[in-house]
Amino acid sequence: MEISNGEQKSSSLHSKSLLSSGKKPCRKEISVATPYTSITITNELLDAYEDEYDGVVIDSQSLPLSANAFTTILQSSLSSWKLEGKKGVWLKILEKQADLVPVALKQGFSYHHAEPGYVMLTYWIPEEPCFLPSTATHQIGVGGFVINESKEVLVVKEKKCPLRCSGMWKLPTGLINKSEEIFSGVVREVKEETGIETAFLEVVAFRHAHQVAFDKSDLFFVCMLKPLTFKISIDESEIQDAKWMALEEFSNQPFQQEDKLLKNITGLCVARYQNKYQGFTAQRMMSKFDDRLTYLYHGYCM
Known part of the structure; x- marks a missing residue:
């Protein structure tokens, strides 16, 4: 054959x-x-x-x-x-x-x-350690510090929150959606919770924490926003109430004074409002490394 x-x-x-x-x-x-x-x-x-x-x-x-x-x-x-x-x-x-x-x-x-x-x-396949990248390890949150010309801060009181901060007036916050930019995400969250239109100015600071949700790490960006409208209309599914609160009253809340992290965040935002501190702005640019348009957040050289 x-x-x-x-x-x-x-x-x-x-x-x-x-x-x-x-x-x-x-x-x-x-x-x-x-x-x-x-x-x-x-x-x-x-x-x-x-x-x-x-x-x-x-x-x-x-x-x-x-x-x-x-x-x-x-x-x-x-x-x-x-x-x-x-x-x-x-x-x-x-x-x-x-x-x-x-x-x-x-x-x-x-x-x-x-x-x-x-x-x-x-x-x-190989008989050697696997070097495939792991899945995403972080979720990204944002908070918007919105202050008007009368030195009033836009604050909300959430319907659902831990008992230790029940009744506290806080900044509008939320999670970034998939493929959403930090600056557009924080503007969206403020709009959804309070009805206030804003313009992004800077990232003032960010916090990095671990084991936050489903064993994931968490990046939380605090952003300075400029109010474009002033009439509040809350999202009743998430927010119990929202209002413009005097900056001093907001800063002097017991929880704000007792929590070192929140106290420092507020201090940085106030310093930015007074032009005594500079955060990170977003600049769009192309990278030849991956041929993508992306945003670089940075300050300015003196």
Whole structure:
């Protein structure tokens, strides 16, 4: 019997542009010739593209619906990528594909992170420590110090807060949304809670804390804002009340005086208002490192 090997495709990897074009996954083919016929055996691999860590990212849109089919194609793909010297494998499974998660876990994948609509799994191929980056470790919060020409500070009283600060008048605060800038996030939060339109001036200070929410770390940026409107309209779902409060009355609240962090934050904001302190402004610029437009927060050289 004479057997000849046909041409084998070297990889199932495609660029992101090929993924978006809707092309079918690559297949490795072996042609077997006999005196009577020629048979082509097709070994399908998952569609994927290369990542930044000498590994691959699997296209979630190419995953089979059947758990059995997924098991077979996943095993073949992992074997192929191992032979090619790939290291890490990223597998994003959409909510509608949730039945495939146990299959991937049985093949050695690990949870990386989850977001609404999907879970991300990873697989490390080499027999060496994994150097894939971990998931996000921080949440980002903002607080707006808004003071008018009458030296009154915009303050709110939240409906839900720890008992130790119940009834306290505080600055409007909140969390930054995904892909939102610090300066636009703080303007949005102030608007949502109080109805006051503002303009961002500077980042006055920031606090870095750990084990804050879901074992995550927290960055909290205190920003100086200029009021553009003055009529208050509260978000009744979150805020019990809001008002313009005399700066001295705000600073002299017992909780403000007893909490060293809050006392220092207020002192810095007042110093900025009096032009005795300079914070960080935001300047938009391009970086050749990653070809992205971004914002650099900085002070000014004297």
